[in-house]
Amino acid sequence: MSFHENLRYYREKAGYTTKELANLLNISANTYAGYEIREREPKYQMLCKIADLLNISTDELLGHSSHTPKLLGNKDDEKLISTINELLTLANSNYKTDIQITKIDNDVIYFKNNNSNIRNEYHVNKQILINALNNINKDNLKKTSDMLAVYLSNTDKKLLISKLQNKLKEASLISDNTIREKEFNSIIKAINTVQLSTMDDKFYKNYFKDNDK
Template identity: 35%
Template sequence: MKFNEILKNLRYDIDLNQKELANKLNINPATYRNYENGNREPDFETLISISKFFNVSTDFLLGQSDIRNYESFSQKKLEEPEIPDDEKQLLNSYRKLSSELKAEIRGEIKGILRTSQEQSASLESESSINKKII
């Protein structure tokens, strides 16, 4: 999407007309109209002013990113991984263990994973042999 389209959509989101928004941004209404019509682009200072007003990144305004602002992106990244309760309990229990016991558990987990991978590889091998026989 182009700058002028993004700007227009942002203005629609806050339900202002061009003149009202131009006044809030301290921009001449005719100049603002030219931004939305795609006849003119703002200078850096104005671009930054617009991005601050709408709380969006300049990258978003210029159509270079779908991320409206980096704060919400960072917050979303922090909130994304929802850890199930049983895994939280496991982690809390693990944290209470001594270093030696933690090392032992890590070793056990590695062994279990290795065995699981070997079993998967064996099943895949059997499956491919059976397909060749059929």
């Protein structure tokens, strides 16, 4: 497709109106219309800005890329939820888990594993998840669901370990030596158990990036 066709395609996929995108680019609606309707091409700096907002490469925007269109855009919440639920159904069956989406907003997606002994609600960066799902081989549903399940499980466990470490700090304030030692041993045992069940992140780290930043 040509630049102006790609621009319209990816704008609509991202969920922006022409006016919204023009405002984000700090240009007039008429200037933007020149790009999408009158087939003018912007200068390189503006091209990069458009690509960043639409979460695509400049090659994709110009039609130079051989990659297939992305599965998801940042505002495709209904499609995103449907895609994740489809993957989680398969993952929950394979791993005997019960990970569910609890809510989604502009920047993060919230999950809960209802099979967990301590039922944490935790969240992941929405854009990181979208990027990963766009980059994993979408034809291999099992591979994608496995990666998602391990990533979410490890994210849950990292949060749990952090909470247990905070409990260690609270336990250190207990004045009674016997009670304090008993609490310490219980918490350390729980931390070790969680760490042992945490899977190697090499399985997914090339796709799910920068979640800890």
